[in-house]
Amino acid sequence: MRDFPETTTVFDPATFDAETRNQFGEVVSAHTHSLHRDAMFTDEGLAALLDRYPREHIGVYRMGDTPESWECGRLGKVTGQQMVQAVKDGRIWLNLRAADRRDPELAEMNRRIFAELKAIIPGFRPFNTDLGLLISSPRARVFYHLDVPRVMLLHLRGHKSVWLYPREEPFVDAHGLEAVVSEKTEEEIPYSPEFDAGGECFHLAPGDMVHWPQNAPHRIDNGDDLNVSLSIEFMTPVAQLRANTILANAWLRDRFGLKSRIEARPNAGWLPKVLLARAFRLLEPRHKKPTVIPHTFLLEES
Ligand SMILES: [Fe+2]
Secondary structure (H helix, E strand, C coil), X not given: XXXXXXXXXXXXXXXXXXXXXXXXXXXXXXXXXXXXXXHHHCHHHHHHHHHXXXXXXXXXXXXXXXXXXXXXXXXXXXXXXXXXXXXXXXXXXXXXXXXXHCCHHHHHHHHHHHHHHHHHCCCCCCEEEXXXXXXXXXXXXXXXXXXXXXXXXXXXXXXXXXXXXXXXXXXXXXXXXXXXHCCCCCCECCCCHHHXXXXXXXXXXXXEEEEECCCCCEEEEECCCCEEEEEEEEECHHXXXXXXXXXXXXXXXXXXXXXXXXXCXXXXXXXXXXXXXXXXXXXXXXXXXXXXXXXXXXECCC
């Protein structure tokens, strides 16, 4: 566990030097936080949270060693305490989605996180924040994928290895990125073990946080203990412009065979593409979300 200064703040400003503040979200950055000390994340605190949280918004999954083994389940008659035990005993992944809108304590935590970051980082203008609480088993995995918004991972319990890869070829190509942003595919993209030579691995302990550039591919391997983390997604004006530009690129590729690049840096071409994306959205409805994965197992009292 990290030695964190006695304070009531979430972040240690010492981990945000001038360069880090200027490049927040442009490069991978590691920080420390104090939220792992909160009693909400003890076994008892998690059990109470799971008991009061709306059941229909708790995602339950299990997995083996390959992406194909990923299964979506549902919760049967099971208490919060039994859920915590099932996660300790199995290879399960619980996701309390959009928890900042569904639990007052986590909403307050989300508010503190962003209030402090806005005070520390000049010009940081996050919106559409979405805080998810992840409770996962020893050895659980999240396979190689990328997310459309920016993501921060604040680690609370256990140990995990987070592999982060550059937002460029061969780790992801423009076509693959466009397919994820336009929701034609799930978030998973092709992975090769050779990518690891160009990736960066962070071994997270309670009190660690890592933030990476928008759309950077990543994967996660849990250690031998129960893992609890906050995965916080958000947009910023530039992140939103990038997402809309990539969406326009997806349509231009589909309709006219135009091959765009990965849009690594904001450029003058973004503005017309953002307008194009808006026009396309008016002309045709959003692509339907990929088919929902059927529930294939039931987590219940054993
Ligand atoms: Fe992710």
